[in-house]
Amino acid sequence: MSHTAHIPSHRKPRRSASKLALRAGVAGGVLGTIAVAGAAGPANAEPVTETIEMPTLGSLDDGSGLASAVAASAEASQQEALDQSLQSQEDQALQKAAKDARTAKAEADRKAEAERAEKARAKAEQERKDAAARASRDNVRTQLTSTGGDSSGTGSSTNDAPTQAPSGAAAAIVAFARAQVGDAYVTGGTGPNSWDCSGLVQAAYRQANIDLPRISYQQSSMGTSVSLSNLQPGDILYWGSRSGSYHVAIYVGGGKYVGAQNSATGVVERSLDWDMPSGAVRLL
The missing domain is CATH 3.90.1720.10 (endopeptidase domain like (from Nostoc punctiforme))
Structure with a gap:
């Protein structure tokens, strides 16, 4: 048996390949940007001695950020669904109001037409009665004119009679x-x-x-x-x-x-x- 067999390993746990690739990509991009900036500077520029702190990607390892994003997305989806439901209800209400208005107008027109017809009928009936009354008066006037008489055959009306x-x-x-x-x-x-x-x-x-x-x-x-x-x-x-x-x-x-x-x-x-x-x- 090896004398190191019981010594526990001091190596850190392996990270997943995707996380390592992401770290390498971000780091490489930042370093590349610094290199390009240095190459583009003047030839006699002094070397950069300032230490740049790179942002860590530890937050990507934290599940709370992903959960917040998922929750925000779900809330946005719910709000959109609610807005669509409200819009649908408003459209239905407008359609019902328009239908009710058309029905009310049709009923009002029907009643107005019925009233006009009734007035025309009443007017015709009154004209008929007036005509009958005039004919009756004319007949009575003729009778009064021809009522009574004397030996000479001349008639006299009631208006010519002595006052009673x-x-x-x-x-x-x-x-x-x-x-x-x-x-x-x-x-x-x-x-x-x-x-x-x-x-x-x-x-x-x-x-x-x-x-x-x-x-x-x-x-x-x-x-x-x-x-x-x-x-x-x-x-x-x-x-x-x-x-x-x-x-x-x-x-x-x-x-x-x-x-x-x-x-x-x-x-x-x-x-x-x-x-x-x-x-x-x-x-x-």
Whole structure:
């Protein structure tokens, strides 16, 4: 046995080939740079005596630096994935908002078209009713003109008949109505110095202790329907349909009526021929 067999080896552990190559490459590159710098200097330059400390590569042997780099890379990847997810959510939200806006606009257009159609239908219906009312008034006017007569064969209208003398409740209604002639017309007016058509009729009938509704079409719906050729003082005249009248007045006899017409004329007493009513009702 050799006398050195039990002496432990003092050699350092071998480094891996890749680390040795890296060290040699770095060292060689640095030394090469110094050599080139020295060769490029002036010929009479003094020798460099300064000691240069080379950076050690010990940090490459430390696993913490590699772990930090890996962690940073992973964090960057996660952030990029998060950004992409947020962008996707924003795009989806914008698309949904645009779709909802288109749906809302389509619904609004549909409703607007339906409203226009309904207005057109209502206008056509009102024009039809107005035409029917005008035809009815023209027919009544013709009947009134041809009603009555004398031996000579000449006709006389209701307006040419002598003034009828009302009595009782009718007299009170007619007297009150005539007393308001000249007052102003005000929409919604109920007196004492300004009226609308139904407000005047309501107040006049109150003189006979008769309570009438406030609205014209409600007033014309009461009582019994009578012919315009058979009117009596105190009858309520109406314009339009009986259940849908838009104007009322009081027949005062002699082919005349008293009514709150409009803001231009106020309360007036006029002949039936001035504005032929559509019909009449009797409550007395």
